[in-house]
Amino acid sequence: xxxxxxxxxxxxxxxxxxxxxxxxxxxxxxxxxxxxxxxxxxxxxxxxxxxxxxxxxxxxxxxxxxxxxxxxxxxxxxxxxxxxxxxxxxxxxxxxxxxxxxxxxxxxxxxxxxxxxxxxxxxxxxxxxxxxxxxxxxxxxxxxxxxxxxxxxxxxxxxxxxxxxxxxxxxxxxxxxxxxxxxxxxxxxxxxxxxxxxxxxxxxxxxxxxxxxxxxxxxxxxxxxxxxxxxxxxxxxxxxxxxxxxxxxxxxxxxxxxxxxxxxxxxxxxxxxxxxxxxxxxxxxxxxxxxxxxxxxxxxxxxxxxxxxxxxxxxxxxxxxxxxxxxxxxxxxxxxxxxxxxxxxxxxxxxxxxxxxxxxxxxxxxxxxxxxxxxxx
Numbered sequence: 001x002x003x004x005x006x007x008x009x010x011x012x013x014x015x016x017x018x019x020x021x022x023x024x025x026x027x028x029x030x031x032x033x034x035x036x037x038x039x040x041x042x043x044x045x046x047x048x049x050x051x052x053x054x055x056x057x058x059x060x061x062x063x064x065x066x067x068x069x070x071x072x073x074x075x076x077x078x079x080x081x082x083x084x085x086x087x088x089x090x091x092x093x094x095x096x097x098x099x100x101x102x103x104x105x106x107x108x109x110x111x112x113x114x115x116x117x118x119x120x121x122x123x124x125x126x127x128x129x130x131x132x133x134x135x136x137x138x139x140x141x142x143x144x145x146x147x148x149x150x151x152x153x154x155x156x157x158x159x160x161x162x163x164x165x166x167x168x169x170x171x172x173x174x175x176x177x178x179x180x181x182x183x184x185x186x187x188x189x190x191x192x193x194x195x196x197x198x199x200x201x202x203x204x205x206x207x208x209x210x211x212x213x214x215x216x217x218x219x220x221x222x223x224x225x226x227x228x229x230x231x232x233x234x235x236x237x238x239x240x241x242x243x244x245x246x247x248x249x250x251x252x253x254x255x256x257x258x259x260x261x262x263x264x265x266x267x268x269x270x271x272x273x274x275x276x277x278x279x280x281x282x283x284x285x286x287x288x289x290x291x292x293x294x295x296x297x298x299x300x301x302x303x304x305x306x307x308x309x310x311x312x313x314x315x316x317x318x319x320x321x322x323x324x325x326x327x328x329x330x331x332x333x334x335x336x337x338x339x340x341x342x343x344x345x346x347x348x349x350x351x352x353x354x355x356x357x358x359x360x361x362x363x364x365x366x367x368x369x370x371x372x373x374x375x376x377x
Contacts, residue, residue, distance in 0.1 A: 001314055005354050028236060037050075038051065044250070047168070049203070053233045057084040058190060060084055064094070066199045067122065069092040078343070079099075081153065096333060100340045117146055127153040133170075152167060158182065169193055170195075257291075277298075297350075
């Protein structure tokens with residue numbers, strides 16, 4: 001039995017909507033389906049402004065431009081994240097200041113943030129790992145007291161909440177991903193969520209190559225011109241049409257993923273009770289979107305052995321991330337092994353299991369049985 005790590009979910013409306021976009025003759029960014037997606041997310045998530053982008057990476061880079069991050073600025077971020085989080089501000093010349101993670105959620109440890117703040121600190125980039133929120137009340141309080149901008153990396157957190165508020169809407173700015181590995185997809189794609197009025201107008205300009213074209217299209221100016229820096233951050237309307245079919249089924253997709261998450265949890269709980277592994281922990285104030293399911297093994301050696309055995313059985317289970325502070329680029333910023341002990345320990349023990357909305361019980365059973373066979377042999 002082959003069990004792939006991920007298969008993108010199809011609702012059945014994607015091709016119909018894409019054909020509708022093609023027939024309209026307007027397939028560039030900010031056309032009909034782009035506006036439908038943005039409006040739906042603004043209404044559903046209670047967001048001030050949502051702008052679709054060609055990737056979450058682009059959304060993070062836009063956020064770094066809006067925050068005016070420059071050379072010699074410092075940004076506090078976890079090392080346990082995908083490289084796009086940090087590249088977004090390193091491209092502006094800012095320096096990453098890595099904070100260790102919590103043992104329970106694997107999110108940045110909010111109790112360690114304040115000690116890292118200097119007169120060069122300009123922003124905090126919380127990353128909501130696996131669709132489980134960081135402790136945002138504490139992070140926002142620290143940011144307010146130190147006049148810092150909060151930019152949420154919610155690549156994995158679309159439709160998850162913290163204290164009944166949607167991730168991405170809790171900081172000044174947020175970023176979503178609709179990459180093919182995420183819950184809601186369009187192949188490539190992302191969104192910038194703007195929760196601070198002072199950033200809305202400039203965000204539209206940055207996204208339209210530094211022009212005021214958005215104002216022109218609304219009839220607010222009689223011509224558009226170059227007014228700021230920027231790039232082409234727009235998502236094509238064809239991909240927006242695909243995404244709209246996904247966003248219409250947010251609840252349906254989320255429920256499918258919850259069923260799979262719960263099945264893994266219930267069937268692996270006995271191994272956790274025996275102390276053989278650890279399952280994900282979700283704080284009471286968080287509602288996850290069930291983006292992924294991981295297990296933590298006692299050691300990297302054990303993790304690697306299990307991963308290899310599952311691979312031999314046709315099961316694709318993967319690990320991530322190699323901590324950024326221990327990478328060649330991390331060394332250039334003065335970091336080394338041992339600087340973030342919890343990040344290093346947990347990242348070395350983590351194994352992500354196959355997880356997608358159409359994963360069958362039969363395949364889940366097979367994955368669980370192979371894990372038990374390895375651990376209990």
